[in-house]
Amino acid sequence: MKNTSNDTIEYEELILRKAKVIDINDSDKQGKVKIRILPDNDGITDESLLPWAIPFFSHNSNKVMSNDLPEVNSNIRVLIRKDWQRFYYLGNRYHYSNFNFDTITSLLNNISSVDNKEYKNLVFRLYLDGSLDFHNNSTGEHGYIHSSGSYFFMDKDGYAIYEDSSGNEIKNTSNGIEVFDSNNNDVVLKSSGIEITDSNNNTIKMSSSGIELNSHLKVTK
């Protein structure tokens, strides 16, 4: 003759709710976000009483840490213990109006060497600052485009390129490494010592004692 569900201690039972992110500046710096569960918490006027939610999924162990906070004011999905004693956030709530693949295509168009931009193949994340991480599941192309326009990119053959927003490039190709300055600036190497050796064992060595040339060929002007 049990009276209520309070008569036993059950395994943790969670209920799914929607919430708005109010604050991500956790003073404990432990990955918590302050949420307003909707509509259940909409009557709480004192925001200090709103619950802090912890990530439901985490990579954290005693050696591994990660942090990936949702955006303030974004709508997220949360799981709550049925007694409202623990709050876990799952991730942002999906809404079709927030998903525009043209934005991604437009950014990828800035890298001329991207071979495949098909929606179905792309894993990507567009960050709040406007930069983009992406990977192509079909070709293995992988890259990062900074909001300034600079990017790192590894092409389908495994060659890497870095290009800044001014068009300066460092490129690794089947022909070797190319360094290209687009603004008629010098290519500068700065170090306490620099040694350049080609496959013919021709060497230019710069050090504190001066410049040494070691060549099987003549030096011509």
Add this chain to the structure above:
Amino acid sequence: MASLYNERYTIGITIEGKDLDSAPSNYSFIMKDSINSLLPTAMITFKDLTGQFNEYLSFTNGVKINITYGDKDSTIKCPYVVMRNSTPEQIKPDNAGGLIEIPLIHEYLYYQSKQSTAFKDEISNIIKNKVKKYSFNSINIDSTLNKGIWYQPYLTDIDFMTKILMPFPYSSDSENSPYYLFIDSNNDFYFKSYKKLFIDANPVQTMILVPNTTLDTLKKNTFSIFNSTQLSIMDIKDQLHRLLFNFDKDDTYQDVQDYISDYPKSVTDAKYIPITWKIDNITYVGELLSYDIDVDNTKNNNLGLMNNSMKIAYGLDKVILITNVNTNLRSGKKLEIKVPTGKDSKQTDTSQRYSGDYLIETAYHKWTGSMGKTILVASRESIKLSDNYSRSSILITR
């Protein structure tokens, strides 16, 4: 306004503040309260032969009805609202008259509204502040040690108190006994620990069984009908031997095992729980709150969970007794019962098995139309037996 009926019973029913225009012989009622239910209920059975009461909406759902009932020594008064008006036995086909059954529930339900709010306070203070807005006859609250943030997510006060708060109340004063939340048939509000209701309390009455006697001739301290019953082993299996687990502050899995005989902690003298069972077997596994966030109330909330989820065990051993109407005997009161071993109540030998202290778990105060009676379900967790009591060795002991 209540009046004396047959120079013995005090009876009065008002409908929306006006006296019911009918003699007590035309109706019967039963008032019920229980420590296991917040709201007391009642049922009026009324002979509305001409159908005029129904015609003029006297017992429409939600109508406020007060019942005053008792005898010359003690009277209770409780406000109710009509839960459902029905006429199961229509007497004449040409009108709505008949025997009307009117189930009632405490008026507190009428004022409930779903609220979205939160409280950073003790559970006992939250409840105190909630219930003081309603005019209870008295408010009786034990303090707790569960200071934290408590959410009322569009719940009524009743649901908030019973579903969100009641799993957790804990106090070092309660000695690991559970808390009860109930309103009795005298409109008295209680949020009390078992320790304060039973262990620390004195019996309001010592009741002696007088078999084969009519109710009319019984004195205040006697009862005539006695039944004993126990909860089913299936009802109690979740409390016999529990394994409870959580993750601690170092994210380490930990578990604790407890037994029905561990509760309440404050009772240190020997006791016998009237069950024989293979108690070494784990009968239940449950999960406590983990320390995955650093909040200071987790420890006491877990203690509250452990204590309050043992509540059913405190009513394991029940007796049902019937006596003349005595409205002093209400749920949450302690009772001493003496059951003579022979047929004669004057015998000094009483049954060790059934005599002793009980907590009134449920009380019914009934008016039949001609006489009054009180029916009590009283219960306890364990019994006191002498060391040489026959077969006591088979029982679970502390």
